[in-house]
Amino acid sequence: MSAEPAVRDAAWWKTAVVYQIYPRSFADSDGDGIGDLPGITAHLDHLAELGVDVVWLSPVYPSPQDDAGYDISDYQDIEPTFGTLDDFDALLAGMHDRGMKLVMDLVVNHTSDEHPWFVESRSSPGSPKRDWYWWRPPRAGMSAGDPGAEPTNWRSFFSGPVWELDEASGEYYLHLFSRKQPDLNWENPAVREAVYAMMRWWLDRGVDGFRMDVINMISKDTALPDGHELAGAPYGDGTPHVLCGPRIHEFLQEMYREVFEGRDALLTVGEMPGVTVEEALLFTEPARREIDMVFQFEHVQLDQGATKWDVHPLRLRDLKASLNRWQVGLADRGWNSLYWNNHDQPRVVSRFGDDGEHRIAAAKMLGTVLHMHRGTPYVYQGEELGMTNAPFHGIEDFRDIESRNHYTEALAAGHAREEVLAGLRAMSRDNARTPMQWDAGPHAGFTAGTPWIPVNPNHHHVNAEAARADPDSVFHHYRRLIELRHTEPVVAHGDFTLLLPDDERVYAFARRLGDVEVLVLGNFSGDTVPADVPDAAAWARAELLVSNAPAPDPGAPLGLGPWEGRVYKRRVEAG
Numbered sequence: 095m096s097a098e099p100a101v102r103d104a105a106w107w108k109t110a111v112v113y114q115i116y117p118r119s120f121a122d123s124d125g126d127g128i129g130d131l132p133g134i135t136a137h138l139d140h141l142a143e144l145g146v147d148v149v150w151l152s153p154v155y156p157s158p159q160d161d162a163g164y165d166i167s168d169y170q171d172i173e174p175t176f177g178t179l180d181d182f183d184a185l186l187a188g189m190h191d192r193g194m195k196l197v198m199d200l201v202v203n204h205t206s207d208e209h210p211w212f213v214e215s216r217s218s219p220g221s222p223k224r225d226w227y228w229w230r231p232p233r234a235g236m237s238a239g240d241p242g243a244e245p246t247n248w249r250s251f252f253s254g255p256v257w258e259l260d261e262a263s264g265e266y267y268l269h270l271f272s273r274k275q276p277d278l279n280w281e282n283p284a285v286r287e288a289v290y291a292m293m294r295w296w297l298d299r300g301v302d303g304f305r306m307d308v309i310n311m312i313s314k315d316t317a318l319p320d321g322h323e324l325a326g327a328p329y330g331d332g333t334p335h336v337l338c339g340p341r342i343h344e345f346l347q348e349m350y351r352e353v354f355e356g357r358d359a360l361l362t363v364g365e366m367p368g369v370t371v372e373e374a375l376l377f378t379e380p381a382r383r384e385i386d387m388v389f390q391f392e393h394v395q396l397d398q399g400a401t402k403w404d405v406h407p408l409r410l411r412d413l414k415a416s417l418n419r420w421q422v423g424l425a426d427r428g429w430n431s432l433y434w435n436n437h438d439q440p441r442v443v444s445r446f447g448d449d450g451e452h453r454i455a456a457a458k459m460l461g462t463v464l465h466m467h468r469g470t471p472y473v474y475q476g477e478e479l480g481m482t483n484a485p486f487h488g489i490e491d492f493r494d495i496e497s498r499n500h501y502t503e504a505l506a507a508g509h510a511r512e513e514v515l516a517g518l519r520a521m522s523r524d525n526a527r528t529p530m531q532w533d534a535g536p537h538a539g540f541t542a543g544t545p546w547i548p549v550n551p552n553h554h555h556v557n558a559e560a561a562r563a564d565p566d567s568v569f570h571h572y573r574r575l576i577e578l579r580h581t582e583p584v585v586a587h588g589d590f591t592l593l594l595p596d597d598e599r600v601y602a603f604a605r606r607l608g609d610v611e612v613l614v615l616g617n618f619s620g621d622t623v624p625a626d627v628p629d630a631a632a633w634a635r636a637e638l639l640v641s642n643a644p645a646p647d648p649g650a651p652l653g654l655g656p657w658e659g660r661v662y663k664r665r666v667e668a669g
């Protein structure tokens with residue numbers, strides 16, 4: 095008899111898996127080379143077969159597309175390139191019919207500069223909406239436009255200063271991202287009310303929650319102090335003054351009361367760059383009524399130096415230490431997202447795995463290790479196929495504003511072109527944004543036209559049609575991992591114990607719930623390695639729940655082949 099204890103709480107998303115769709119690159123139904131909503135609707139069976147519970151849709155709102163949709167000019171409509179509100183309703187119905195939920199991207203730290211709110215705000219310093227954004231005069235004693243006259247020395251996440259001069263008024267406005275993404279002023283209650291009303295409108299339409307873009311940036315230090323100078327750059331670091339600012343918890347609690355209170359079965363996830371474990375606990379502690387889970391970045395910054403373009407090899411022990419801290423820190427209260435990929439990250443099989451000889455094994459092993467942690471796993475489109483980084487050559491191959499701005503700035507600062515391109519090839523967000531590879535045909539079945547960014551040439555062998563037909567594919571391995579989260583309570587709810595913290599090749603941990611124990615092993619190398627975990631001989635005889643290689647001989651010492659991953663399960667004395 096199993097002695098699995100009652101699960102600590104009934105939050106439905108603890109057993110859920112989320113799939114992220116980046117609409118521009120998912121499926122194009124009308125041949126304009128850009129993905130769209132009917133394209134997604136036509137492929138819902140792919141997601142249903144995979145078994146995911148929730149789809150997070152990157153922004154589909156009207157947008158000048160300066161930052162690929164994260165610059166929104168109307169929160170309550172659909173970008174015409176992507177379709178109409180009717181198309182949206184059809185997509186939502188298609189998901190609900192298949193038992194899947196739909197989570198919208200909520201981008202309310204900033205709008206587009208073409209949003210009517212900003213157009214009005216900019217129209218004059220006396221505008222009733224002037225205070226909806228962060229307008230400031232030049233630095234004391236300086237004139238508008240003078241070098242260094244910006245109100246603070248902060249650097250934008252997309253290169254250059256965070257302040258843009260409005261010639262007409264002689265004042266600057268704040269934009270943490272591109273100059274076409276002015277930051278909303280959440281200090282103004284009218285801004286907050288307008289955002290909450292918009293959120294309620296989407297929930298009333300039937301959506302199931304929000305992924306909240308850089309939501310820990312909405313409360314800023316209103317004194318706007320300069321940041322400490324960044325090495326080798328004419329800017330300072332503004333992040334201490336904009337991440338998790340003084341009113342962040344107050345704002346999220348207010349949002350909860352105004353938008354979510356009394357509505358059931360929703361999901362709220364806060365994208366939070368730079369969030370600490372301690373802060374995450376405050377954000378996700380259910381009794382505080384803020385959000386359900388954070389989406390944090392520590393583990394995807396371990397292969398970087400001072401900037402994301404300064405790429406270092408990953409040290410496995412750093413990855414284990416980081417993920418372990420989050421597992422331990424949120425063990426009793428709070429909740430975390432689990433991911434390798436999203437639309438801002440290079441493809442994990444190229445980054446932390448092997449996208450050559452061992453691509454399939456590495457993709458499966460990486461998925462296994464991630465999905466067996468505690469938290470809610472996210473699958474980014476194409477990850478379930480083992481899609482890889484793309485072969486970019488020159489700057490003309492890149493589309494992303496962050497990548498292109500960095501290139502211009504780095505070259506102007508005297509960096510060698512090849513060195514800059516090497517950083518872009520490894521880290522550019524465009525690696526995640528090449529079209530979904532549906533089949534081996536022209537443009538991978540993504541479009542009948544010319545894709546907005548070329549498809550990866552490896553779609554001839556890396557594609558959904560082939561993967562779905564092959565029981566040994568990465569797709570079917572992910573299907574099994576998702577099934578395990580649904581069927582094995584220990585995977586969703588068990589305790590976590592890291593093993594072999596210093597092993598540079600083997601990632602090992604145990605999960606435990608009542609009398610059920612699971613051992614997870616992943617070889618992050620192309621070598622054949624021993625797995626010297628405690629009780630190895632007994633584990634070698636345990637039930638193999640999932641693996642990416644032929645089952646080892648019974649009684650063989652516990653070890654792993656190149657990029658091998660395995661999950662064992664056994665019953666132990668309850669205690």
Ligand code: NOJ
Nearest residue numbers: 161164201271307308438
């Ligand atoms: C985070 C999003 O994931 C990214 O794609 C975007 O560029 C920034 N926030 C700004 O909205």
